[in-house]
Amino acid sequence: DIVMTQSPDSLAVSLGERATINCKSSQSVLYSSNNNNYLAWYQQKPGQPPKLLLYRASTRESGVPDRFSGSGSGTDFTLTISSLQAEDVAVYYCQQYYSTPFTFGPGTKVDIQ
Amino acid sequence: EVQLVESGGGLLQPGGSLRLSCAASGFTVSSDYMSWVRQAPGKGLEWVSVIYSGGSTYYADSVKGRFTISRDSSKNTVYLQMNSLRAEDTAVYYCARGVGYNFLCHWGQGTLVTVSS
Numbered sequence: 001d002i003v004m005t006q007s008p009d010s011l012a013v014s015l016g017e018r019a020t021i022n023c024k025s026s027q028s029v030l031y032s033s034n035n036n037n038y039l040a041w042y043q044q045k046p047g048q049p050p051k052l053l054l055y056r057a058s059t060r061e062s063g064v065p066d067r068f069s070g071s072g073s074g075t076d077f078t079l080t081i082s083s084l085q086a087e088d089v090a091v092y093y094c095q096q097y098y099s100t101p102f103t104f105g106p107g108t109k110v111d112i113q
Numbered sequence: 114e115v116q117l118v119e120s121g122g123g124l125l126q127p128g129g130s131l132r133l134s135c136a137a138s139g140f141t142v143s144s145d146y147m148s149w150v151r152q153a154p155g156k157g158l159e160w161v162s163v164i165y166s167g168g169s170t171y172y173a174d175s176v177k178g179r180f181t182i183s184r185d186s187s188k189n190t191v192y193l194q195m196n197s198l199r200a201e202d203t204a205v206y207y208c209a210r211g212v213g214y215n216f217l218c219h220w221g222q223g224t225l226v227t228v229s230s
Binding site for chain 1: 150215216220
């Protein structure tokens with residue numbers, strides 16, 4: 001099974017500042033035949049289901065603000081919120097969909113400082 | 114508009130069985146990848162199972178042999194039959210849709226399953 005880790009466990013950022021979350025997979029999730037990384041990012045606010053933010057590591061889902069961006073390849077990935085807004089307070093999860101079981105990272109909680 | 118509505122959760126004793134339903138609208142469940150994901154109280158997300166458009170199914174090791182995913186195209190509904198339930202199966206169970214790939218673009222609101230004596 002591919003093990004996903006995230007760092008930090010939590011972070012507090014001032015409004016308008018940058019938040020950066022790291023995700024690492026225990027093996028590559030880069031699908032060589034199409035050069036796509038099978039890595040997604042989700043946002044979950046309290047009492048709500050998760051919401052897809054990014055897939056293929058860096059492709060924003062429709063309607064997701066462009067302050068959310070993703071980067072990385074292979075085993076190391078980053079989610080960046082360029083200018084944190086109050087509505088971004090949430091837990092963020094990465095997920096690999098390269099192979100079953102489609103494992104999630106443990107989550108990173110983002111708060112306002 | 115795509116909508117997923119889970120039902121069937123409840124309180125039951127260890128060793129019991131339960132069937133969760135996920136009624137879909139706005140798309141056809143047999144055309145897409147349908148997954149179940151669970152979240153224990155205060156914990157993170159755990160992928161549970163997927164059924165592909167072709168009918169293939171896969172499970173997390175933690176539920177393999179106890180849970181069965183299926184679908185009824187006539188009702189446009191996906192199911193999760195859960196047998197031999199354990200306390201550690203206590204969670205909110207979400208139904209989610211993947212389109213062509215297994216990232217999950219639509220989620221239901223979830224249904225709570227509590228296993229306790």
